[in-house]
Amino acid sequence: xxxxxxxGGGLVQPGGSLRLSCAASGFTFSDHYMDWxxxxxxxxxxxxxxxxxxxxxxxxEYAASVKGRFTISRDDxxxxxxxxxxxxxxxxxxxxxxxxxxGNYVLDYWGQGTLVTVSS
Amino acid sequence: xxxxxxxxSSLSASVGDRVTxxxxxxxxxxxxxxxxxxxxGKAPKSLIYAASSLQSGVxxxxxxxxxxxxxxxxxxxxxxxxxxxxxxxxxxSYPLTFGGGTKVEIK
Numbered sequence: 001x002x003x004x005x006x007x008g009g010g011l012v013q014p015g016g017s018l019r020l021s022c023a024a025s026g027f028t029f030s031d032h033y034m035d036w037x038x039x040x041x042x043x044x045x046x047x048x049x050x051x052x053x054x055x056x057x058x059x060x061e062y063a064a065s066v067k068g069r070f071t072i073s074r075d076d077x078x079x080x081x082x083x084x085x086x087x088x089x090x091x092x093x094x095x096x097x098x099x100x101x102x103g104n105y106v107l108d109y110w111g112q113g114t115l116v117t118v119s120s
Numbered sequence: 121x122x123x124x125x126x127x128x129s130s131l132s133a134s135v136g137d138r139v140t141x142x143x144x145x146x147x148x149x150x151x152x153x154x155x156x157x158x159x160x161g162k163a164p165k166s167l168i169y170a171a172s173s174l175q176s177g178v179x180x181x182x183x184x185x186x187x188x189x190x191x192x193x194x195x196x197x198x199x200x201x202x203x204x205x206x207x208x209x210x211x212x213s214y215p216l217t218f219g220g221g222t223k224v225e226i227k
Contacts, residue, residue: 045209105170107164110164
């Protein structure tokens with residue numbers, strides 16, 4: 001069974017940093033592109049970014065709203081995905097989901113999400 | 121960036137009704153369109169990929185159609201468990217973008 005479990009969310013002050021983790025199991029993690037998607041309270045879904053797999057040099061893509069502040073990384077030996085968030089703003093407050101890109105190019109499995117609150 | 125516009129933003133329907141949600145892309149995306157269902161407090165669930173292909177395990181009352189800029193999600197006979205918010209998403213180009221969502225409520 002595919003499972004994605006996020007952790008690391010919490011309360012952080014504006015300008016602060018946080019690292020989210022996503023532990024994957026039930027599939028060959030190293031084969032897949034992995035994404036982060038967020039959802040502000042009461043709002044819709046916003047794609048944050050993607051990391052490709054080793055054959056594609058682990059290259060990344062980001063939304064303009066987070067580019068230069070957020071970094072996505074992965075550790076295939078630990079079946080883990082990370083989101084390093086710096087210079088956090090109040091508008092980054094959201095539930096952050098990790099998601100797997102499946103063989104049909106869509107996000108076919110999602111974690112349960114972790115809440116990040118940016119507030120003084 | 122490709123903008124995705126869903127309509128309506130919300131609708132009220134009864135069990136057994138046929139429901140149609142539309143999604144329009146600001147430029148052509150071929151069939152690179154996915155639909156997701158999200159229930160309150162839960163993660164999104166993938167329903168449809170490539171505009172019209174059903175994900176494994178998704179009931180056949182869900183169907184998708186369209187290509188280019190105009191797409192639809194149809195629920196042929198609404199069931200109690202279908203009351204949720206539905207999102208379209210394009211994956212033709214970066215950044216990936218979602219529609220604003222359509223909340224399907226009980227009439």
